[in-house]
Amino acid sequence: MAELRMREALRDAMAEEMRRDESVFVMGEDVGVFRGAFKVTDGLLDEFGERRVRDTPISENTIVGAGVGAAMNGLRPIVELMTVNFSLLALDQIVNHAAAIPYMFNGQAKVPMVIRMPGGGGHQLGPTHSHSFEALYLQVPGLLVACPSTPGDAKGLLKSAIRDDNPVVFIEHESLYGVRGEVDDGGEELVPFGEARVRREGSDVTIVGILKMANVAMEAAETLAREHGVEAEVIDPRTLRPLDLDTILGSVAKTNHAVIVEEGWPHGGVGANLSALITEQAFDDLDAPPQRVTGADVHMPYSKRLEQAAIPHQEHIVSAALATLEGART
Amino acid sequence: MPDLPDAATCYELLARMALIRRFEEEAGRQYQRAKAGGFLHLAIGEEATIVGTTSVMRDEDFLIGTYRTHGHAIARGTEPNAVMAELFGRVDGTSGGRGGSMHIFDAARRFMGGYGIVGGNLPIAAGLALASQYKGEDAVTVCMFGDGASNAGNFGETMNLAALWTLPILFLVENNLYGMGTAIERHSAQTDLSKKAEGYGVPGTRIDGMDVIAVREAVSAGLRSAREEERPTLIEVVTYRYRGHSAADPEVYREREEVEEWRRRDPIESFARRCVEAGVLGEREVGQAREAAEATVLAAVELADASPEPPLDTMYESLYALTDYPGGWYAVDERSPEPHRGEHEADMPERARELAEAGAAYAEVEEEGERPNPALAGDAQDHTASRTGPDPEERED
Numbered sequence: 030m031a032e033l034r035m036r037e038a039l040r041d042a043m044a045e046e047m048r049r050d051e052s053v054f055v056m057g058e059d060v061g062v063f064r065g066a067f068k069v070t071d072g073l074l075d076e077f078g079e080r081r082v083r084d085t086p087i088s089e090n091t092i093v094g095a096g097v098g099a100a101m102n103g104l105r106p107i108v109e110l111m112t113v114n115f116s117l118l119a120l121d122q123i124v125n126h127a128a129a130i131p132y133m134f135n136g137q138a139k140v141p142m143v144i145r146m147p148g149g150g151g152h153q154l155g156p157t158h159s160h161s162f163e164a165l166y167l168q169v170p171g172l173l174v175a176c177p178s179t180p181g182d183a184k185g186l187l188k189s190a191i192r193d194d195n196p197v198v199f200i201e202h203e204s205l206y207g208v209r210g211e212v213d214d215g216g217e218e219l220v221p222f223g224e225a226r227v228r229r230e231g232s233d234v235t236i237v238g239i240l241k242m243a244n245v246a247m248e249a250a251e252t253l254a255r256e257h258g259v260e261a262e263v264i265d266p267r268t269l270r271p272l273d274l275d276t277i278l279g280s281v282a283k284t285n286h287a288v289i290v291e292e293g294w295p296h297g298g299v300g301a302n303l304s305a306l307i308t309e310q311a312f313d314d315l316d317a318p319p320q321r322v323t324g325a326d327v328h329m330p331y332s333k334r335l336e337q338a339a340i341p342h343q344e345h346i347v348s349a350a351l352a353t354l355e356g357a358r359t
Numbered sequence: 360m361p362d363l364p365d366a367a368t369c370y371e372l373l374a375r376m377a378l379i380r381r382f383e384e385e386a387g388r389q390y391q392r393a394k395a396g397g398f399l400h401l402a403i404g405e406e407a408t409i410v411g412t413t414s415v416m417r418d419e420d421f422l423i424g425t426y427r428t429h430g431h432a433i434a435r436g437t438e439p440n441a442v443m444a445e446l447f448g449r450v451d452g453t454s455g456g457r458g459g460s461m462h463i464f465d466a467a468r469r470f471m472g473g474y475g476i477v478g479g480n481l482p483i484a485a486g487l488a489l490a491s492q493y494k495g496e497d498a499v500t501v502c503m504f505g506d507g508a509s510n511a512g513n514f515g516e517t518m519n520l521a522a523l524w525t526l527p528i529l530f531l532v533e534n535n536l537y538g539m540g541t542a543i544e545r546h547s548a549q550t551d552l553s554k555k556a557e558g559y560g561v562p563g564t565r566i567d568g569m570d571v572i573a574v575r576e577a578v579s580a581g582l583r584s585a586r587e588e589e590r591p592t593l594i595e596v597v598t599y600r601y602r603g604h605s606a607a608d609p610e611v612y613r614e615r616e617e618v619e620e621w622r623r624r625d626p627i628e629s630f631a632r633r634c635v636e637a638g639v640l641g642e643r644e645v646g647q648a649r650e651a652a653e654a655t656v657l658a659a660v661e662l663a664d665a666s667p668e669p670p671l672d673t674m675y676e677s678l679y680a681l682t683d684y685p686g687g688w689y690a691v692d693e694r695s696p697e698p699h700r701g702e703h704e705a706d707m708p709e710r711a712r713e714l715a716e717a718g719a720a721y722a723e724v725e726e727e728g729e730r731p732n733p734a735l736a737g738d739a740q741d742h743t744a745s746r747t748g749p750d751p752e753e754r755e756d
């Protein structure tokens with residue numbers, strides 16, 4: 030094991046898979062000479078050269094589309110979109126093509142590609158650069174969706190994603206790139222899709238958090254224990270498609286209370302989806318309605334105070350957990 | 360070389376360019392002091408491109424640009440105070456502190472933004488022009504964008520539409536030779552961008568973007584053809600940004616000598632020299648333009664700093680244009696969670712208010728532990744750049 034930052038863990042995952050499999054290559058805006066907008070691809074150009082680490086023009090839909098074509102012709106492209114915000118320009122290729130092709134051509138073609146994209150708010154980047162689109166991609170059949178919260182999971186999931194035969198939307202959080210954590214450096218420690226991680230055990234309330242919100246949920250759990258005598262179980266699903274619903278339902282059967290935390294918008298969000306699933310599948314286990322904690326239902330404002338007010342913090346999670354324990358709506 | 364215009368015009372051109380230069384330098388400094396956050400893209404070196412263009416536009420014409428447009432707004436007449444206040448995220452900012460550096464807007468001066476998405480402004484420009492044509496108005500839309508944006512799908516699609524519908528529009532490519540860290544030879548097969556739209560029916564010319572008079576002349580011609588002949592054209596203005604793409608750019612992709620070489624052709628210095636040599640302006644007036652810029656910009660910082668932060672209960676304002684029949688849930692106030700119709704939250708519930716305050720308080724919290732600056736190589740990543748503020752640039756974009 031080694032202690033690495035998330036950006037290094039991601040880079041190692043790509044480098045190891047590129048060494049292992051000649052068909053894996055990377056393309057995206059400023060991934061080569063510039064070493065990546067977040068320096069995640071740092072060093073890849075030096076090691077693998079321009080054939081396998083390709084700087085592209087600012088043409089998101091075409092970059093993803095070229096990835097789809099290359100995948101249909103036997104390669105395993107890793108496409109880096111500079112941020113999730115710009116993935117909106119590639120939505121056509123992601124949804125109408127990458128996700129649909131295997132199904133609409135009755136399995137004759139597969140699209141083994143990874144589309145990496147960092148997102149999230151908190152850096153005063155304003156309305157066009159702060160999105161959280163987990164829910165958007167979660168909605169699309171045919172896509173796999175990963176959203177790691179630790180360096181170790183990031184590496185293991187990315188390696189799995191590269192080896193998977195499906196198109197994978199791999200969502201990273203900009204605030205987590207510098208976060209350090211234990212990472213397997215042996216090279217074969219893959220994290221399977223569809224397996225949640227219980228990050229903290231507890232018997233009173235289940236808190237499901239994704240990406241950065243898994244970490245904020247951990248902080249909230251400590252506060253709940255320290256200040257309120259409440260033991261929260263914190264679960265990071267790690268992948269939203271496939272979803273490890275069993276682990277979540279198992280936890281709810283134990284705690285009888287659920288809180289779901291995400292940074293994205295409330296309508297049709299990850300929390301909306303999960304609370305519907307929990308309510309449908311485990312209604313009898315619940316002592317109170319599940320609580321959602323989400324980002325504000327607005328375009329992320331630039332002003333630092335407004336932005337921070339629009340992003341969930343541990344106070345929101347603590348409040349939601351206490352509310353569900355009281356059995357009341359907030 | 361085209362002749363110089365009269366002395367008053369020359370002074371105005373010089374003063375405007377000097378003001379933008381000084382504003383941008385100060386914006387950079389305020390960013391280092393963490394008064395401004397997010398991304399900061401400066402147009403230092405590109406002043407002639409901006410001022411040459413706006414100096415021949417009519418008040419009724421529209422201008423639309425990118426995320427590097429503090430100067431464009433100022434050139435259109437927006438108060439530098441308001442632009443600085445936007446960078447500070449304050450209520451007196453051009454977007455009330457909601458947009459930030461990348462999203463400047465001034466409807467009154469027909470500066471139509473300010474967009475963070477590369478190429479996003481091109482189709483909108485076509486729409487502005489379409490509406491002017493539709494309404495039988497004389498306004499021309501001037502659409503400015505970068506060399507990198509010429510690779511976006513929006514570029515080709517917009518060129519075709521503009522030519523097909525003979526829209527009153529003028530495209531201006533600010534070719535500063537790089538899209539972020541990628542040199543033009545590495546991002547565009549056609550490096551003569553004046554040719555890039557020809558196949559779509561939009562003819563182009565290439566001009567020296569360091570020469571404010573050359574830009575003026577070319578833009579005048581472009582405006583005329585758009586206004587009088589409904590013929591869209593494209594001008595490739597070759598220019599250069601002296602600073603990094605944004606504030607944390609280590610500039611590994613270009614040589615210091617190249618920057619120095621372009622600096623020797625500085626658009627402000629060279630224009631001042633030319634005016635003095637031609638006897639149109641005196642040294643005293645050149646100095647006066649600089650001093651005026653200095654005073655205006657320092658006052659802008661003071662005014663921006665005195666402007667209040669946007670109140671938390673304005674969070675949902677302007678999300679929707681509300682009519683008399685607001686049925687159903689427009690938005691969810693996740694803090695209550697009550698149905699929300701975008702109204703002023705004068706009576707925001709107590710608990711919601713507490714949580715909003717609790718969230719906003721994080722604006723004062725120093726980020727714990729290391730916040731690496733990805734734009735710095737190797738060991739330097741362990742330090743949070745040179746910024747003294749609480750929120751060092753997390754990425755280069």
Ligand SMILES: Cc1ncc(C[n+]2csc(CCOP(=O)(O)OP(=O)(O)O)c2C)c(N)n1
Nearest residue numbers: 115475476477505506507508537538539756
């Ligand atoms: C659709 C989209 N893709 C990527 C980006 C990230 N990005 C911001 S500026 C930029 C480079 C743009 O270069 P250019 O058009 O030449 O303008 P310049 O910055 O040189 O003024 C990139 C890639 C973005 N903002 N929008």
Ligand SMILES: [Mg+2]
Nearest residue numbers: 505506537538
């Ligand atoms: Mg450029």
